[in-house]
Amino acid sequence: MGFFRFIKRFSLYFAWTLATAGSLVTLYFSDVWLLPPCILCWYQRCCLYPLVFVLFGAVLMGANWIAYYLLPLPIVGGLIALTQLIEQSTHINVLGQLCRMGTSCAKTQVVFFGWISIPLMSLILFAILAILLLIAHEKCPIQRED
Secondary structure, eight states: OOOOHHHTTTTHHHHHHHHHHHHHHHHHHHSSSOOOOOOOHHHHHHHHHHHHHHHHHHHHEEEHTHHHHHHHHHHHHHHHHHHHHHHHOOOTHHHHTGGGGGSSTTTTOOOEEETTTTTHHHHHHHHHHHHHHHHHHHTTTOOOOO
8 A cells, every 4th residue: 555545545534633633732732831822822723623523523434525524624724823923923913903812922932943833833733634634535436416
């Protein structure tokens, strides 16, 4: 079995594993390291957390068709992460008053290896999830009634 065939066959499993790991990391940052999430982080969590439960059900049922309907979640989450990354990198208040409530979205709280911030990790996670969902949907046979 080739590498790409393996990825194609288990894409929903990988997506569920990554969504679960990402959710656990966000909970670790906020509950163990006591980092207060900003408003954009909460919106990203709203896009990530449902994926854990729905993908788990899809894996159990073998329902690859659901990947098509889940695809907007990582896309929206990735756009929010990109917005936060731009705001942190340029210090331009992209969203106006929204990011002035609670913790500042422009504040970089954690940096790994000198350049990997939380929004960058989130953007990478959402991009990989979107690709895996596209792969999972691609292998689903579409039946047309002519």
